[in-house]
Amino acid sequence: MTAGNSTKLTDRPGVLDGPFNTPQLLRLDEALRLADRSTGLIFSVYVGDLDEPTRGHAEKLHEQLADPDSAVIVAVSPNQRLLEIVTGTVARKRIPDRAAKLAALSMAAAFGGGDLAGGIVAGLAQLVEQAGKS
């Protein structure tokens, strides 16, 4: 849904019912594409409610990706006010849990100020920086 061209965005009007407006969607799209291209890992962002246990739900989402071992998912639940970062086995070697926690901390700080898109973009940037080049 964030394939990078505007036609895709208009193809799926459901995306615009989501928490982000068009400029924010474009920023997220660019951040995700850059993250994937520069690290070789698969980055994914989920924004929506998480079922209890939230960690288990986030891991289930992570498993649904085609290559979960090298995938990183950032799951944000604005209503429950919590976020989960799940890294696969390969991705975890490049992004240690401590670095993920640091990114989670900066994301939570931005979310606490009400800035969802900015927090996600900043957190992704931090994770990408930690993962380094592929």
Add this chain to the structure above:
Amino acid sequence: MSITQTALVFAGIPIVVIAAVFALVYGTSARRSSKRYRPGRPFTFTPVWFLAAPERVIGEGPGATELPAAHRPTLPAGPLLAQAADAPATATAVHGETGGASDSW
């Protein structure tokens, strides 16, 4: 000027201007604030899931469900571990083991 003209000019016009400003301010901000997230207030939206390449989500595309069975056994977990200098031979990263972090605000 008659009394009614005076009233129209000095009371009617200011009231119209004030009403116009109110309409502009609250008409636009009410529309915008419905999209805005404020911590602690209920925020209704449809859940979204972003990927740089949407076809990488299993179960979305036709035939994508066959992918993991054909794909996963070929993952070179062993050789990768052997290359790591500080990894003892017995250290087994269980396939599917995940890391990460959680936080709340």
